[in-house]
Amino acid sequence: MVLAGGITGLETVSLPWLRDQGISFAVVTCPEDEARWEAERLGAFTRQLARAGLEGYLAPVGYGKVLDPDPAVTSLYLHTHPGTLQIDSRGRRCAKACPNDPRFLEWFANSMRTLAWLVEVKGFVWDSPSFYHSRGVWACRCTYCQRLFSAAAGEPLPRELLPEVLDFRRNSLSLFLLAATAAIQSVDRRLQSIVVPPPPLDPPTATGGADNWKLLASNSGAAAMGLVVSPEGRGYRLPEEGALLPSVQAAHGEGKPVWLWLTAERLHPELVHEGRKLARNLGLEAIVWSDYEALRRTRAKSPV
Numbered sequence: 001m002v003l004a005g006g007i008t009g010l011e012t013v014s015l016p017w018l019r020d021q022g023i024s025f026a027v028v029t030c031p032e033d034e035a036r037w038e039a040e041r042l043g044a045f046t047r048q049l050a051r052a053g054l055e056g057y058l059a060p061v062g063y064g065k066v067l068d069p070d071p072a073v074t075s076l077y078l079h080t081h082p083g084t085l086q087i088d089s090r091g092r093r094c095a096k097a098c099p100n101d102p103r104f105l106e107w108f109a110n111s112m113r114t115l116a117w118l119v120e121v122k123g124f125v126w127d128s129p130s131f132y133h134s135r136g137v138w139a140c141r142c143t144y145c146q147r148l149f150s151a152a153a154g155e156p157l158p159r160e161l162l163p164e165v166l167d168f169r170r171n172s173l174s175l176f177l178l179a180a181t182a183a184i185q186s187v188d189r190r191l192q193s194i195v196v197p198p199p200p201l202d203p204p205t206a207t208g209g210a211d212n213w214k215l216l217a218s219n220s221g222a223a224a225m226g227l228v229v230s231p232e233g234r235g236y237r238l239p240e241e242g243a244l245l246p247s248v249q250a251a252h253g254e255g256k257p258v259w260l261w262l263t264a265e266r267l268h269p270e271l272v273h274e275g276r277k278l279a280r281n282l283g284l285e286a287i288v289w290s291d292y293e294a295l296r297r298t299r300a301k302s303p304v
């Protein structure tokens, strides 16, 4: 179950109700700008979770926006460190820090270490790591990316999103995830990393860089993968199994479990049923319901 209402919203979460629904773990969303002031409250909630017998996971959002599941989430870091932002193919700065910028990486690792000290959880969720991309415009062409690319390839970073540039971006995000895992595990070696790539994009060539499941799942930092699905159009139809199978097989081939990450405005009992069926047919190891409010709104009678 995802608790996405922010840190102050955690006060309204009923842990006995979660347990009554058969929920065994909770992913607590931790927005950067709120964590600045509400860190103690966040830590206390994760300890309550643990005492209630629920496994907790922390999903940091904001934090330079490399992890960017929701464009509405703010990041004070971006405003105070404009020099570390990604630079797109038109030469403009984007509202995302560059995962290859060592100044950003240091701040990010420090922030994650601080969170790891503060909370009592089983692991961290890295949700939708990505580079900027939009309608043929892509990032990043900052000094660090240019340097890293030419050091490895022996030629300047092309202006077009060529296959070697796509690979460079994929590898950069993979290294970022390694650094993120190293940061939390420097506090506690048992802390796990759950990698949740963005859902496949249309067209598939317009990529943020986290589109290669085999590469992401083979990352030694990744303990499990999250497969985001949401109902398409009206009704409760979820994507066809066939469309999801290659991602699942890539992860299982690397020995990594896959959690179905079901995102919906409302978790109707029919959708819950569909989600369970999909997870079973794909051989997935867990289901994450997103989110708490969606389930409460639905007032599902049947246990989830």
Ligand SMILES: [Zn+2]
Binding pocket: 086, 087, 098, 099, 100, 101, 140, 141, 142, 143, 144, 145, 146
């Ligand atoms: Zn860059």
